Amino acid sequence: MTRLSASPDDSLTLVGSPGGVEVHLLRTSRFKAVHLHWLVEAPLDAGRTARAVLPDLLTRATATYPDLAALSARCEELYNTDLLASVTAHGGRQVLRFGAETIADRYSLDGPLLPRVLDLLAEVLHAPPLVGGRLCAEHLAQERTNLARAIESLADDKPLYAYRRLVETMHAGGPHAQHSWGEASVARALDEPDVHAAWDHVREAAPVRLMIVGDVTPEQAHETARRLSGVEARPAPRAAGPPPALPDRDVQVVEEEQPLAQSRLCLGFRLPRERLPGAACTVTSLVFGGGSHSRLFKRVREADGMAYGCSASALLDSATLVVQAGVDDEHLDAVRDTVVEELLRLGRDGVDREEFELSVRAQRRRLVALADSPAGLMGLRLAGLMTGRATDPARALAELDAVTPDDVAAVAAGCRLDTVYALRGRTP
């Protein structure tokens, strides 16, 4: 009763593109819920802030349910259906996520539920409460303020803030430096025509993928796509491209100071571009700083006792290896030197068999376990489609199996430190 590999039955598949909407479906009765994601793709350009306000604005009210209380009450009547509304980025592109998570029809105590949920979702996408053809001024004013505040509040989570500052510095001028929510000053200045135009584009002209995991037939999925799209044709989502190249330069060092108990250190290394295909960079990040078996955990936390956490992660769509640590300020320089030294050592001396196997096994478990997670399966598929990487666990596992210890050493040897960001904590 244990699984060591992924089954094709665990994967979403493309079941058609009615009206240009790519429909990806995993039909299964394994889950008690149905997960439906309507994924709108757009560039990370100057218009991203106007689009970023849409998910919260459109899930705020509809023509039939004209305020948040009425809309929330409707969701509760539908067995506490979750209406999804979020904005993220993949592969240097913006993704607006609308959708619903609800219980499967077979558990409904009062007749089929999915059609009622689709009615509501279609109304969210296409029928906000308009006043004279314009979006409700009061709602728009509140949601643009909320967006601006949310963008400003990103600075309150210090690990996230330090990470964002590193990425912004390292990829300045490119799409990977742009936060998918946009800029607070732009959000505050948004007016109705800006947001209305963004809404028109999203509902009529933007590329869309529909992903469904649950007890839903392909025919139902196609009908859902037509129903939610509302137009005859949409452009296909853009093909994934390679990460933008960074200019030749010396290591960038940025330091800031805040009244904090702990300092945050983030190091950004360039991953060797020729090693980006496959899973070698992922395995390298796991060997280096991917958990309690990793080199950074063993050295920085366990041996040197300099940090509670010190980890590494590979951002493949921007060819970046990020190392993050929370440390006492007096240890900051020592941790930076240790991280650089350990990566050099990994490239020079290679990986030992045990740490390599532990890393591969950890990644294998994550990929196989995706079969139990509808959100995980959809996340892997979306990220894969938008970055040109594996879109299902079986392919990802095949890529993992192809990685050798020599590949890991080659990735480590090919990494180049590009940017050091330190958020120095000073007790007030």
Next chain:
Amino acid sequence: MKLEPLANGLSEPVLAGDSCRGLRVLVNPRPDSAGTFAALGTNFGSVDRVGDARGVPVPEGLAHFLEHKLFEDAQGDVSDRFSVLGASTNAMTGFCGTTYLFSTTDAPDACLRLLLSFVQDPWFTDELVRKEQGIIAQEIRMYDDDPDWRIFFGLLGCLYEKHPVRDNIAGSVESIAEIDAATLRRCYDLFYHPRNMCLTVSGALDPEVVAAIVEEDQAARPEDPLAPHVRGTSDEPLLPVRDRHEEELAVSRPRFLMGVKETVLGGGPLDVARRQLATRIVLDALFGRATTTFESLYADGLVDESFSASYSGEPGFGFSMLGGDTDDPEALEARLRETLVRARRDGLGTDALKRVRQKIYGQLLRSLDSTENVAFGLMTDHFHGLQPFAALDLVEQITAEELDRRLAEHFREDAFAVSVVRPCAR
């Protein structure tokens, strides 16, 4: 050990039994699941601050320290052995419990043996304790920079004067410096014994295999002469010790949290569960997304999506919490107080129970799609003395009159306190 089906309102397969040494075992079999999630918990958390049967006090943060130390034994780091088995492992300490877990798709039987063995065969040395003091001090400093953590414990410090729920779960840098191997051992012996523990498993591992592994493990251990831990009462005053806590941190906007101290304590498991469910329904009826109160607070810009209202209740302590990010903590406080005072005077009316059953049914059903949720839910219900998914049955029994009673007894104005975090001057 024989595992017997346990009836529940969601018809979810749950098997239960007790080992020969008294360990409670609950299994949710899922033959078509890719993975298995297991949790071994003890009824011992940060509020349990005694080191022996006579009640000798132990330092703040001891339960959390013990959790850290169990991951290192004579053979080294236990996490490494889980990694070799293709599993991930973790642990967490709360106010009333400590839980050790693994998640795997590979060798769940071997992982279960390892889980049972590392939690029940500790290894404490003063040298390893000293090393861990440095690591936990880093963890404490990390939480010191977390505004949500700070505002939460700022509020508990207002609500409670003596009860250890007011103290940071991880302790302080000073308190953990007092911990040594002998103290850890004493606490371990007192709280980590089969009758005070529970194992829950959800996923692909066959229940018969679970039963065989547990029985083999338990048969090799001595009889457990101790009874399950029962928390005593404290001499905590009925009402909050302070009405306000304020501090400045490196944040962009103020955060506000209002707390209501529980003044009705004690009772059996069903009393506590009813209290908990009724309070949550009241909070949802007053401040949930489907209420006019939330709508008006949102429309007036006093709250955003970060706002939440919740209740935590145990026999010996409890509190409601309401709040989130806001530009105007004073205005939000006034509106929340006004809403509670008005509701207490006028009652909730019968609307409060509308939609509740469908809402809870939908919530519980969807939570079953996660083996982790199921394993944690089974453990929580067990330590609270409840049958699995008891909320579904309880909600049927709760009446509008009971909600009004609960509103009147819990949300008394003299039980309120407030915690505010403001941006520090740059």
